[in-house]
Amino acid sequence: MEITASYTDLYQLTMAQVYFKTKPNGTAVFDYYFRSNPFEGGYAVFAGLENILEILENFTFSPSDIDYLKHHNFEPSFLDYLKGFQFRGTISSCKEGDVVFPNRPILQVEANIIEAQIVETVLLNLLNFQTLIATKASRIRYSAMDKVLLDMGLRRAHATGGYYATRAAIIGGFNSTSNVKAAKDFKVSCSGTMAHSYIQSYEDELEAFRDFAKIRPKQCVLLVDTYNTLKSGLPNAIIVAKEMEVRGERLMGVRLDSGDLAYLAKKARVMLDDADLKYVKIVASNQLDEFVINSLKEQKAPIDIFGVGTNLVTGKPDASLGGVYKLSELNGEPRIKLSENIIKTTLPFKKQVYRMLDESGMFYGADAIALASEEKPTKMVHPFDQTKSLALDRFQQEPLLEKVMERGQRLFVEKSVAEIAQYSKSRLAQLPTEFKRFQNPHIYKVGLSPKLKEERDKLIDTHTR
């Protein structure tokens, strides 16, 4: 399946036809943001931007897309417009890999309203998912500390979504993936061990290990739980490791994939050490996530490498990030959506977001949203509670939204996944640990400039009068 401009919801096109007839030259600003952090955590890691820029540079309707739409009540003049459709808008965005927080723009699209509307679906689809998975990966990284993390999730991923899951996992802090195509295309490390079926294909586990070690001695990891981990798998792995030593080779590791991983890892470590195989690493897998890894670390399980699959690539238990794309300005005029749920009321106008840094360069824990037309704000106020405000004079302020696409053309060279991952790591290092803990994380403040709040409140009044 190739991503063309028919990768959208039908209603984007029905709305687009109305814009085409009534306001073909309207210029709209849309904000992308989410309303609460995934996983009940204290932050999210923004991912997917580079894919979006690449897709939008070439987002056109194929001839077969146009043929298809002919049968869906669209007018010939509008279909002619779609034939020449191109996204020629401007995008301002946080950097991919940055840590981001709820209810503040992460990305802004400024474009002809028809174009801005048609790209909504693909933008939400790729940013929501990759941000979810990069955040999950960063949490697993936080629990695993400096241990090696492998993505093994492709078989449990949501079909081809697994390709993007791998990309996001690396951005969030994973070291390597089993997914060959993703590793190749995104230029990230690829790794793998062996499956139970391989062992079963032999009458004898020892022979299976021997053949594997002979044919693929480099980065050889033996799976030891097919029959009995401690009585069969490990003793056989130790025999093969010793045989490898005679050939001047080294067994890289053994993999535990079932049973009590803490107990088995401790036993395995002792057996390996007793055989003078201190260099053989212990790899563990089987329904791991940040909480299981935390527990294994607490139990001092001597595991060197964690393989994570399902819980990583499906972003369990959330499985989705509810990012939205809301109109905030049209032809220079502010736009708002009200809601019975006050937190869902949108923010009008084009905006900038400023991050507060303390004297040591760490994030203080506050992002201020201001009108794009204002200077850096000296104060931020709570969006709804007028008793709460924060003076901003004492902080170094970093503007977060930068122009990354202009008239449909990207402004910077594409960043590699490795670069984005490196940036993400540096940004997570600036975020104090209170925001990273899993239980009741500290709440990062997101406030408005007094001017933005005033404009929003005026607009609410207009619509509720």
Place this chain on the structure above:
Amino acid sequence: MEITASYTDLYQLTMAQVYFKTKPNGTAVFDYYFRSNPFEGGYAVFAGLENILEILENFTFSPSDIDYLKHHNFEPSFLDYLKGFQFRGTISSCKEGDVVFPNRPILQVEANIIEAQIVETVLLNLLNFQTLIATKASRIRYSAMDKVLLDMGLRRAHATGGYYATRAAIIGGFNSTSNVKAAKDFKVSCSGTMAHSYIQSYEDELEAFRDFAKIRPKQCVLLVDTYNTLKSGLPNAIIVAKEMEVRGERLMGVRLDSGDLAYLAKKARVMLDDADLKYVKIVASNQLDEFVINSLKEQKAPIDIFGVGTNLVTGKPDASLGGVYKLSELNGEPRIKLSENIIKTTLPFKKQVYRMLDESGMFYGADAIALASEEKPTKMVHPFDQTKSLALDRFQQEPLLEKVMERGQRLFVEKSVAEIAQYSKSRLAQLPTEFKRFQNPHIYKVGLSPKLKEERDKLIDTHTR
């Protein structure tokens, strides 16, 4: 991203290289099955087969795949083999759309062991996900009874996995999708309404409705909750509906997307009926799933069309189906994998599965697994509890696994998604309601022929002696 043979886990290739050197002519049988029903339900709907057959007919390594693998410690002779790689195996499978149950083969691959191993990942990736979503869709269909169901999930789907989510949703019983590309490629109905941004793009809600109704009068559905559903959205929709009547047109519906849907739907129905607009349908959306729809039905909310997004396309709360692919035979010899968890012990040999039908053609609630080499079994026994068995003489027995691919070529013309959905509907109709209820569904029996149990037990003995 194009699916070529590098859409696999690296370990498939490292194992394949060992097979290539040690048993290049081995013939293996692998079983695809899952161990427990998704959503704590009583069944699953099998989906994804046609995609797999199409992919496997053309599953080759691209030149760039081979180049990439050159840098991963593979031997030149094996890389040459991969250059000419093709899947030439035989596949026996349940029909796509059938209802299936845990711990019995759904699909069997019989192929050269190298080929069978390399295709594992893509097969699990597509079957696990689509079976999960088709099952979820069938549950939502069960709760919605004869109402219309629309898939609106693309923006919250796992990137391009959303394309396959739509396909599976239709198989499981949805009527239509908002996903243009999926609707086009899978030849299913496409539909859509309007977004809040469209309403916001006007100063005035009434004008927004008017323009839409004029430009797109067919299947016009107005979104009524942007400002105030009962005070603004519905009164304005009624004005426009009356104006449409003057033009000889009919408003199709109004959409509720927030607030108390039961309360608002009842109020809306009264307002519409009082205005002589009984034909105007009520569409509801906002975080729906089978349980919310059940509750709305119980409250007699007069909703005609349900739009379902996130919970459908992400298969919440499960988010994954743990289907596995296990070696059961090699060169005619049985293969087994043991586990401390007895339920995870695999079944050896090539097998057939028989479904028991009662005199009225309904499913009795029992599938029997037998050796492929046996006749239809006259009795089935519990896999582990020797006190439990069932005589099968009185049933009509339907063999479920049929050959669908031979030497890498599919045997039947590709079935359309609509045909598969129709078949699934007929199979679900044969499944008694006790297996379909959400709370503690009746447990469908899966048993073994006495011969298969005997062979399995012999093999367990061999490996634990």
